[in-house]
Amino acid sequence: MKGSLESFSLEELLQAINQSKKFGRIDIQGAHGQYGIYINKDSIYHAFSPHYERGINALFEAFIEAKGTFEFKEMLNSKYITISKPFFDLITEGLKIKEELSDLNSKIFDDTEFELSHETNLESISISGSDLKFLSKLGKGMPVALILKEENIDYITFLKKLKTFIELNLVKIKKAG
Incomplete structure (x- = not known):
């Protein structure tokens, strides 16, 4: 099975494979790189992504890819088991993350740069040391x-984190010139 994420969403693909009780790997080539999702009949048990090597966050990264291609390859297994949540809990959580982050994800790439907003009074905001360090790197x-x-x-x-800082008007995405 092959297709594009624009015409067949990841959640639709996962549900179709689940209903057919097949096992194998979904390969996705998205805007951020290569993803792999391993399915064994009625469970998703492993995933990898370009940013997060393995596990549930790799799966959730794949959910926020809106554009790209996929191919389901039957009978491929992984020796890793990095995901143990029930199938429909993963779909629900993946859709929630997709709704929350897909718009921002479409604007961000590995070479995207940021700048601190000059309109914000940092004295009026309480921020942790680790968040301040993160903000400094963005700036x-x-x-x-x-x-x-x-x-x-x-x-x-x-x-x-980036979404929170943008909402607080602390950071702006630099526009490509």
């Missing part, structure tokens, strides 16, 4: 890939 114009590596965080966590 220095560090690209996403480097921030993920230096902060040792996954991409979903990065997007959630």
Whole structure:
């Protein structure tokens, strides 16, 4: 089975495979890179992504890819078991993350840079030391890939923090010139 994420969403694909009781791997080529999702009849048991090596956050990263292609390859197994939540809980949580982060994800790439907003009074905001460190890296114009590596965080966590800072008007995405 092959297709595009624009015409057949990941949740639709996962449900179709689940209903057919097949097992194998879904390969996705998205805007951020290559993803793999392993399914064994009625469970999703492993995933990998370009930003987060393995596990549930890798699966959730795949949910926020709106554009790209997929191919389901039957009979492929992984020796890793990194996901143990029930199938429909994963779909529900993945859809929630998709709704929350897909718009922001479509604007962010590994080389995207940020700048601090000059309109915000930092004295009126309470911020933790780790968040201040993260904010500082964003303000220095560090690209996403480097921030993920230096902060040792996954991409979903990065997007959630970034979204909060954008909503607080602390950070702006630099526009490509």
